[in-house]
Amino acid sequence: xxxxxxxxxxxxxxxxxxxxxxxxxxxxxxxLQQQLEAQEEKNRALLARNNAMEAEVHDxxxxxxxxxxxxxxxxxxxxxxxTYVQILTPNEPQPEVPVSYEVPGAPKxxxxxxxxxKPQAKAxxxxxxxxxxxxxxxxPKPAHQ
Numbered sequence: 001x002x003x004x005x006x007x008x009x010x011x012x013x014x015x016x017x018x019x020x021x022x023x024x025x026x027x028x029x030x031x032l033q034q035q036l037e038a039q040e041e042k043n044r045a046l047l048a049r050n051n052a053m054e055a056e057v058h059d060x061x062x063x064x065x066x067x068x069x070x071x072x073x074x075x076x077x078x079x080x081x082x083t084y085v086q087i088l089t090p091n092e093p094q095p096e097v098p099v100s101y102e103v104p105g106a107p108k109x110x111x112x113x114x115x116x117x118k119p120q121a122k123a124x125x126x127x128x129x130x131x132x133x134x135x136x137x138x139x140p141k142p143a144h145q
Contacts (some may be wrong), residue, residue, distance in 0.1 A: 072084075
């Protein structure tokens with residue numbers, strides 16, 4: 001009887017060994033569960049990103065708020081009578097964007113508006129050849145395609 005009991009105990013241990021320490025045992029299941037949780041977290045982050053992009057596409061297609069936000073953030077455009085304020089984090093370099101307070105077409109501050117008596121000739125965009133140096137500038141002709 002003792003021999004049978006001992007044989008059954010050895011058989012139980014032999015069966016349990018692959019379950020606990022084998023290649024497809026509990027250790028492998030634990031590793032796979034951790035990998036599954038990490039992948040599910042990545043999927044949740046990607047789903048949130050996709051939902052945000054989908055909402056932005058919808059805003060861009062239907063309204064002007066998203067366009068105005070993009071213009072303000074990416075191009076630093078502002079509306080008339082608005083003030084643009086940018087808060088920099090510590091150690092962040094100051095952006096090198098020229099700021100102009102002049103409105104195109106408006107007279108400059110401190111100078112009275114001048115009315116042109118005759119239209120001025122526009123300069124040609126193409127460089128002039130040496131033979132044209134003494135001749136007056138001609139208006140550029142459109143290129144034929």
